[in-house]
Amino acid sequence: MLFADTVVAEPAVHKPKIMAIMLLVGMIVFSFFGLNDTIFGEFMRPVIGEPTESGLFGNMAIGLVLSMLFTANIVLIGFLPFRYQVLLVWAELLLLFLSFFYSFGLNFEFIRSKIWFMISQGVFTTLYISAVSITLASMVAIVGAVAKLSTNGFAFAIASFYTSFFRGLPLLMQVYLIYLGLPQLGYVIDAVPAGILALTLCYGAYMTEIFRAGIQSINKGQWEASRSMGFGFALTMRRIILPQAMPLIIPPTGNQFIAMLKDSSLVSVIGVWELMFLARTLGNKDFRHMEMLITAAIIYWCLSMCLEVIQSRIERHYRTISH
């Protein structure tokens, strides 16, 4: 939460001026789209006559009605308490998106016939690759962060070269470089390990910076207190510094995990049967691309939402143990 102001202002959407502006802008925007020949025109037939022949008048009339509904909706939501506002706005936006997808005229029978394979093969592979990669990336990140903070020039040079290189190259290129480049050295690597390696190295580089910032944010006094009791470097790091850095490290790491879940789709270019690969290939035979892509999109979104929930749980856990 932001700092809560003690002075409660009237909601902006309840000021007559703002309402009038919303109504006007809404009308112009909706009219601009020329909705005569859509379902809205049919609804308005009693007022505007034959929709396709109603011209500008029809457009404006439809625009006005939609704009009034829109404004009334926002003004009414403005009266609700926070919790209900959130629920209602979410529901409305979701409805809009679903009707957007629905307007594609999707073949749900086709989706039903493929979805179990997408989940059992695609989701499993995606989750497996992401989970292994994020675990390995965290380990790389701890080592990288310590190296970047160390006074040893050798360690610092390697770590900074590593983060610079892998943050500087597009992930897609790294996937190709590892999958196609390593065999040049005589080591033929399978697609899945190549994907995991690329994701680990790339996200390890980003997370190195996250861990470094987390470790650096801990007061020097904690190091002094710990070292002055005779705790060694490793013990201090593991039991004193990292546990305190965790609340700072977890939100951006959760972010990285969600990003990785979706970036794992890049591994599909080397033929790993994960979610994106299946979404692109399953629809090919029947020219049902949209069905599979939208299904995959919704699956990705559901997975990210699960991760968001897990992240907020972990954050709460760390917040409660420190106070």
Added chain:
Amino acid sequence: MPDPIIQMTNVNKWYGDFHALKDINFIVNEGDKIVVCGPSGSGKSTMIRTLNWLEAHQEGTIVVNGIEMHQKMKNVDEVRMDVGMVFQHFNLFPHMSVLENLMAGPMWVRGIKEDEARKTAMKFLERVRIPEQADKYPGQLSGGQQQRVAIARSLCMNPKVMLFDEPTSALDPEMVSEVLDTMIELAHDGMTMVCVTHEMGFAKAVADRVVFMDEGAIVEENDPISFFENPQHERSKNFLGQILQH
């Protein structure tokens, strides 16, 4: 006469070009209670922090508990285990309860069993008179309570000497006395102590010697009565004049 616990001989230290410690010679014998005072920036905190090597010195020798402190030393943690340190800002571990703060040292580096560490921890919490706070977190305690926990945490390691680096400077006035009382009790129990502090009442009550520092050098070292009644140096007189004015 046994060897002194701490012996500094001709110690010099620089921060870049700044000469922070100038030819410090300083001895602490077992059972000594020494108060180090001086104006801010005089090097007293730097000096006490070189004693457990939180700061490195560049010239001279520092021998603590029979071990010489130098750049290549392997056993700095061994020295630190036997030298307790209390900081101005307490530096308790905020993610651990009071009891865990006290048990960590004995369990992790002394290899003491959990049951015994708990018993020791409770003993020292009772000694600093806050056993009822054992399960709270440092953030829930007042400044004075936190500093007493910090003292107890050091005592749990069973140190040979305790260093105090301005232990009451960050406290509200009404909390200073509870910390000082704890320190006075500790002194009466025979603990060897080196305290950087401006609490002259404490110095008069327990100190065997008062060390006055200015501009990185020890200007005067004397027993408290002579130091307060009859300071030898101009700078000591000025300093005492300033802090005793009010």
